[in-house]
Amino acid sequence: MSLPRAFYDRPTLEVARDLIGKLLVHVTKAGRASGVIVEVEAYIGENDPACHASAGPTRRNAPLYGPPGRAYVYFNYGMHYLVNAVTEASGRPAAVLIRALDPREGVDLMRRRRARTSGRSADAFGTHELCRGPGNLTRALAIGRRQNRVSLSGGRLHIEDVGLDPGPVAWSPRIGIRVGTERLWRVFVKGHPAVSGPRDRR
DNA sequence: CGTTCGATGCACT
DNA sequence: GTGCATCGAACGT
Numbered sequence: 001m002s003l004p005r006a007f008y009d010r011p012t013l014e015v016a017r018d019l020i021g022k023l024l025v026h027v028t029k030a031g032r033a034s035g036v037i038v039e040v041e042a043y044i045g046e047n048d049p050a051c052h053a054s055a056g057p058t059r060r061n062a063p064l065y066g067p068p069g070r071a072y073v074y075f076n077y078g079m080h081y082l083v084n085a086v087t088e089a090s091g092r093p094a095a096v097l098i099r100a101l102d103p104r105e106g107v108d109l110m111r112r113r114r115a116r117t118s119g120r121s122a123d124a125f126g127t128h129e130l131c132r133g134p135g136n137l138t139r140a141l142a143i144g145r146r147q148n149r150v151s152l153s154g155g156r157l158h159i160e161d162v163g164l165d166p167g168p169v170a171w172s173p174r175i176g177i178r179v180g181t182e183r184l185w186r187v188f189v190k191g192h193p194a195v196s197g198p199r200d201r202r
Numbered sequence: 203c204g205t206t207c208g209a210t211g212c213a214c215t
Numbered sequence: 216g217t218g219c220a221t222c223g224a225a226c227g228t
Binding site: 041043050051052074076077078079080082084097099118133134135136174175176177178196 | 218219220221222223
């Protein structure tokens with residue numbers, strides 16, 4: 001079952017916690033690829049200095065101000081797409097960045113996609129390496145600009161509740177930002193091998 | 203183990 | 216022109 005828009009129309013930290021254990025799915029011509037979400041970060045409002053909305057509305061961050069339950073995809077560091085789920089009501093800019101997945105369907109497809117853009121051979125990738133990190137998982141699932149603003153409820157890119165218990169989670173500072181590090185707005189499955197970051201943050 | 207650093211595109215000021 | 220919500224190879228210890 002695809003999560004309904006109402007799932008995202010809630011306080012962002014609750015949505016972040018509840019996205020852990022859900023299945024992110026992308027269906028393309030090449031096939032179906034999916035993974036269980038094991039790590040996310042919340043970016044909440046214009047007062048959060050790390051949120052793209054911190055400088056007010058712009059063309060780039062417009063999806064953050066739009067309706068909940070859509071994808072916000074943007075290009076970073078000249079080579080990586082990052083995918084977020086937009087949360088909260090329209091006019092309240094907030095989202096949850098998806099940072100790592102435990103691969104389920106289409107693992108071989110993921111290997112080929114990662115190999116194609118990295119120069120490494122497909123069989124060099126361990127399963128838990130394929131979707132570890134926000135830039136890696138968009139590669140493995142072939143998520144890019146075209147998925148910006150699409151609905152996450154029922155389309156080719158969507159998030160399903162598959163009734164999994166992800167196990168214990170932990171909260172930490174967000175990774176890769178220079179400001180707003182005092183907020184513990186990163187959630188992840190404790191000890192999961194697909195979670196990104198230094199070992200003491202997994 | 204640990205840290206540093208280059209690759210690379212584009213939105214924004 | 217500046218600065219990224221990154222990644223991984225290359226180095227030092």
